Structures are given as C-alpha cells and as structure tokens.
Amino acid sequence: MALLEVEDLVVQFYTDDGVVRAVDGVSYEIRAGEAVGLVGESGAGKSVASLALLDLIERPGEIVGGEIRFRGRDILACSAEDLRELRGDEIAMVFQDAAAALNPVYTVGEQIAEAIRAHEVVTDDEARERAIDLMARVDVPDPAARYSDYPHEFSGGMQQRAVIAMALACDPALLVCDEPTTGLDVTVQAGILELLDDLARESDTAIQLVTHDLGVVAELCDRVLVQYAGEIVERAPVDELYYDPKHPYTVGLLASTPRLGDDRDRLATVPGTPPSLVDPPTGCRFHPRCPYAEDVCARRHPPLVEADAGGEPEAGAGTPIPADGDPETHVAACLEYTGDLKEGLDYEVRVRGGPATDRRVDDDGTDADHDQASDFE
Numbered sequence: 001m002a003l004l005e006v007e008d009l010v011v012q013f014y015t016d017d018g019v020v021r022a023v024d025g026v027s028y029e030i031r032a033g034e035a036v037g038l039v040g041e042s043g044a045g046k047s048v049a050s051l052a053l054l055d056l057i058e059r060p061g062e063i064v065g066g067e068i069r070f071r072g073r074d075i076l077a078c079s080a081e082d083l084r085e086l087r088g089d090e091i092a093m094v095f096q097d098a099a100a101a102l103n104p105v106y107t108v109g110e111q112i113a114e115a116i117r118a119h120e121v122v123t124d125d126e127a128r129e130r131a132i133d134l135m136a137r138v139d140v141p142d143p144a145a146r147y148s149d150y151p152h153e154f155s156g157g158m159q160q161r162a163v164i165a166m167a168l169a170c171d172p173a174l175l176v177c178d179e180p181t182t183g184l185d186v187t188v189q190a191g192i193l194e195l196l197d198d199l200a201r202e203s204d205t206a207i208q209l210v211t212h213d214l215g216v217v218a219e220l221c222d223r224v225l226v227q228y229a230g231e232i233v234e235r236a237p238v239d240e241l242y243y244d245p246k247h248p249y250t251v252g253l254l255a256s257t258p259r260l261g262d263d264r265d266r267l268a269t270v271p272g273t274p275p276s277l278v279d280p281p282t283g284c285r286f287h288p289r290c291p292y293a294e295d296v297c298a299r300r301h302p303p304l305v306e307a308d309a310g311g312e313p314e315a316g317a318g319t320p321i322p323a324d325g326d327p328e329t330h331v332a333a334c335l336e337y338t339g340d341l342k343e344g345l346d347y348e349v350r351v352r353g354g355p356a357t358d359r360r361v362d363d364d365g366t367d368a369d370h371d372q373a374s375d376f377e
Helices: 046-053 080-086 108-117 124-137 156-167 186-203 214-220 238-243 248-255
Strands: 004-015 018-030 035-039 061-070 091-094 174-178 206-211 223-228 231-237 346-350 356-360
Touching: 004 046, 018 046, 018 061, 018 231, 035 046, 035 186, 035 214, 046 061, 046 174, 046 206, 091 156, 108 124, 108 156, 124 156, 156 186, 174 186, 186 206, 186 214, 206 214, 214 238, 223 238, 223 248, 231 238, 231 248
Parallel strands: 035 206, 035 223, 091 174, 174 206
Antiparallel strands: 004 018, 004 061, 223 231, 346 356
C-alpha cells in the first residue's frame, strides 16, 4: 500500500474575477522512503496541492473534490483534533519562507521544543535536549548556544535548517518541502539537499519536494510529477524524464535549464505565459504555447496515458491511467500518445550537459533522424 494516495484532487479559490481552479483533478501516490518532485512554473498549483495534503487551504480557497489518503486514512474526513495530531507528527511541512514560518518573538530552540511537546509527553528538559540534538543533526553550529537565539539572529540558510529541524521533531513518515532552497546561495542549497537526502535514507522518510528547479529534482528525487495550469501533464522516474521527456512542456522546461558544458549563447524559453485559471484554454491547456499544437489540441483534452520510447501508444493507451496504476509507468497528457496528432512531435533534448539528441516522432509512431532544430532550442 502506498503511504500517500491523492486521487482527483480539486482545489479552487473564489475571487472577484471568478473561480480559480488552482488544482484540477490531480492524482498521484508516494511510497515510504521515496522522494517525489512536483515541478512546474510559478502559478502551476504546486504549493496549493501540497497545502491540501494537510488540509491547510483557507478561505477564499476550498477543497471541492477528490480524496487524500494517508496510510489508508481519509485526511479530508478527519476532525480538527485529528488533524492537529497528524500535522507535525506523521506529516510535516517545510514551508517556502523560513523567516515567515518562524515566530520572531520566540527563540528558535523553544519553537523546536514546542513541536515536540505538542505531540509527545516529555518534560521541558527532555524537549530542550531533543531540540538541541535536532539542531545538531541539521548542522546548526554550537546548537546549545544557538538554542536561545531568535530567528533574526540566524542567517537564511540557518533559518531553513531550523525549520527542517522543527519538521523532523517527531520523525514524520512524510516530509512535504515547499521550495526549501529558494533564496539560498548555491553552497547552502547543496548542503540542504544533502541533509534532506541523508535524513530520508536514515529514517525511511518519504519526501514530496515542490520546486521549479529541475537541477534540485535531479539531485534528490526518485520520481517526478510535472504540473501545468493545475494539472499533472507528465509523470516518470527521474532518469526517464531527463533523458526522454514526453510532454512538450517538459521539453521546454529542460531546454530552459542551464547546464555545464552547454555551448548555447542563450537559454531557450517556453513561449507565452501560463494561462489564467479563471478561464483556462479549451482542450489541452498548453496548446496556446506549444510549437507542435494542431487543431485537435484546442478541442480535445488529453488524458494521462502511457507512452513508449517511440511515442506510439501501446494497447489501451487511449484510456486514462487509473490512480492506482503503476507509479513507475511513464505517462504524459499529450494527444501524441492517443494517436490524434498528424505531424507528431519534433524536438531536441539536451541531457545534463551532454550533446543534443534529435528525436522526431513521425505520424506512424516511429523515430526518424532530422536536421530541423527544436522550437525550444
């Protein structure tokens, strides 16, 4: 059984301009000890989907559909008291802005100790000692002395480490990290990623990592979910996604990522801007920005279907992948894999600083060499 199961999750916000469906029919699962990355541009709905896991969506937002099951337990059916017991104990969250997540009028150590006292019966001295141990575990220097420091006395990297220590206070089974390295310099970012990886392996903690940085995902994650305009458009094991992306949006994200040894004068960009979720495009939501879009893309909404290496849909590929399907299956929401595109996809993939690999999928589903450069290159 999966540790976490999300099925057809729908979250919407009520605004003066209309209803914004920030998360629209998202389904995925996470197994114990697994690190799963949720990637996409700002506004894709990644953070909203993560907050929903702990039922932290507040007005004007609302979870209006779907199920979230943790160890088989329906989180959305839990009482307020049950949720308080669950948050920070079995599921913990590392918020994007560490400075905002820490209370400025309490010392850092006391805030970590409070997280322990909230879920366990311990004395103040025991909570203090465990908090100091946690600060040492996340490499806060001289933790006994820094216990009494206030958040403003910590650097940005140290604040993030303190927030991680707080999240780990009760050894959660699932750690939800919302952009944990945003705003940190490269050296501190590398240390945070190494820390998360070590902690996950030591305690078999599952991680959901929300980020727009594909380099961070490559470093830490086992599988990747690509989210666009509130929907999951691709899901794959991390190596498959990087070496053989299936969805044009994923190709665009990869093409815009700088790599060592890259000989391009300028980075590529995904043309256009993300759509308004008050009135999203009909059919495929990415089609207004997609260089491979055809007329059918504006009319037909693509389901998540399995796509093989050649781009030809396998038997039954025109049927949406069930929420309880094999999470290792590489799936994409593109009409190429339902056999509806006439021209097929035509793009280059640059893999982790290596040479570009030409890939053309003809309308018969076969690969063919070509000289045309990718629209994303």
